[in-house]
Amino acid sequence: MLKIENLHTSYGPVEALHGIDINIEDGAIVGVLGANGAGKTTLLKSIAGLLRVSKGHTVYAGKDITNLSAQRIVKLGISLVPQGRLLFTEMSVRENLEMGAYLLQDRTEFNKRLDDVHAMFPILKARAQQMVALMSGGEQQMLAVARALMTKPDLILLDEPSIGLAPKIFDQILDTIKDLNTVRQTTIVIAEQNVKKILKIVDHAYVLESGKVVIEGTSEQLSNNEAIRQAYLGL
Ligand code: ATP
16 A cells, blocks of 8 residues: 655755655554654654655555645545644634545535544544643544544554553553554554554554664564564563
8 A cells, every 4th residue: 555665854964764665555554663763753754745755755555655745645545643643722623623624625525524533533522612722632632533534544644642641541542543444444554662552453563763674574573573572672
């Protein structure tokens, strides 16, 4: 579904990604793991068209999407849930969902998507008029995922959904993500530092260090890898 080939991205003169190769199969849940500053956010933003790629390619559903605008990439079916969620916290839940669908003109389709999202996250229907700033971290993360779903994506890129969440709440978010994948066959890429939990839900994962993939494999392979066990699992 998504093939990333020799991807390089720089911030001014400083290169942050030094030739990333990643393959994401249709319907998979794939982890992008690594410590602070490894390049996870840079990678997701490069895929989503929010950063300019200096070299290499991103091919999505057979189409080269490298350096297309973020808007075009959303229309093609890729949606990013950004780190820190970036919700409009002074606005209501409903208004945030409307912002998620701002590219959509068709009212019937909008209502259909809203019903769909409400079925998945009933709390967002119950709290439709509530100001987002008054919601808990877990509810806000659900809203961030729901806002991304309003674009009806085939591929969702989640950037560190665990940030600011208690472990139990993060587990609930992971259950929701798993459901999204199982029930709707949405392909998921999840960037996280929380390696232990992620290896329980992904099919395949890539470990980034200093802008490069250093290890990749199935979750079973990574869970049994000695270097991963020592560096990330504390075993
Ligand atoms: P984190 O978990 O902290 O978000 P990350 O794995 O997502 O880490 P990135 O944020 O992608 O890592 O950072 C990769 C590298 O790019 C780091 O060396 C970082 O300092 C650098 N970097 C990130 N954003 C910028 C920026 N706006 N300008 C300059 N350098 C940046």
